Amino acid sequence: QSALTQPASVSGSPGQSITISCTGTSSDVGNYNLVSWYQQHPGKAPKLIIREGSERPSGVSHRFSGSKSGHTASLTISGLQAEDEADYFCCSYAVTNTYVFGTGTKVTVL
Amino acid sequence: EVELLESGGGLVQPGGSLRLSCAASGFTFSNFAMNWVRQAPGKGLEWVSTISDSGDSTYYADSVKGRFTISRDNSKNTLYLQLNDLRAEDTAVFFCAKEIYSVVYYYAMDVWGQGTTVTVSS
Numbered sequence: 001q002s003a004l005t006q007p008a009s010v011s012g013s014p015g016q017s018i019t020i021s022c023t024g025t026s027s028d029v030g031n032y033n034l035v036s037w038y039q040q041h042p043g044k045a046p047k048l049i050i051r052e053g054s055e056r057p058s059g060v061s062h063r064f065s066g067s068k069s070g071h072t073a074s075l076t077i078s079g080l081q082a083e084d085e086a087d088y089f090c091c092s093y094a095v096t097n098t099y100v101f102g103t104g105t106k107v108t109v110l
Numbered sequence: 111e112v113e114l115l116e117s118g119g120g121l122v123q124p125g126g127s128l129r130l131s132c133a134a135s136g137f138t139f140s141n142f143a144m145n146w147v148r149q150a151p152g153k154g155l156e157w158v159s160t161i162s163d164s165g166d167s168t169y170y171a172d173s174v175k176g177r178f179t180i181s182r183d184n185s186k187n188t189l190y191l192q193l194n195d196l197r198a199e200d201t202a203v204f205f206c207a208k209e210i211y212s213v214v215y216y217y218a219m220d221v222w223g224q225g226t227t228v229t230v231s232s
Contacts (some may be wrong), residue, residue: 001172003154029170036218038155045205045225046155055209057210090153093216099145099157104118 022090030071034093112136119226132206143215
């Protein structure tokens with residue numbers, strides 16, 4: 001199972017909105033609404049920020065939102081803040097009874 | 111408070127073995143499937159294995175199939191990962207992670223441990 005494709009880096013100024021894409025295939029993102037997104041700060045464990053494509057777990061900021069179109073899922077961060085600077089990974093169920101992660105995106109707040 | 115605490119990592123020679131443990135607290139461990147995810151130095155996350163709530167069903171990434179074994183002891187609220195025939199490319203931080211919903215799996219991982227480091231080197 002190949003990793004989902006994400007841009008290596010995305011940047012934005014405080015207050016702006018940025019979007020991170022996550023492209024898969026019909027074996028994963030395209031056929032299942034089971035995409036999750038994780039935020040990881042350096043040296044820390046990942047934190048779940050979006051589940052089932054667009055649902056925010058309790059306690060996650062409303063500035064994070066998720067969507068999907070075809071084989072591509074997206075994470076949008078609105079009102080970018082310094083604390084949002086981190087690595088972001090998408091993840092999907094895959095038809096082979098596995099999870100598959102994205103390649104990861106480093107978000108920089110300018 | 112829901113918590114996962116990994117242990118058992120260390121330095122091992124190529125071809126060696128290790129057993130990782132993940133102690134769970136703050137939730138009904140026996141109701142949830144569990145996962146292992148690893149992260150090589152400077153790299154992304156890689157799913158390693160999933161085990162059902164009862165332990166009857168297990169799933170592995172192709173990269174570890176036949177070398178790693180996931181198991182659990184629900185009486186001890188502990189998840190395990192037996193690592194055999196270790197290779198340099200297995201060097202990584204290993205995280206255990208809880209499934210978000212009881213019984214089912216592959217929806218999302220809502221609680222993660224802090225990780226334990228495995229280094230494979232001669």
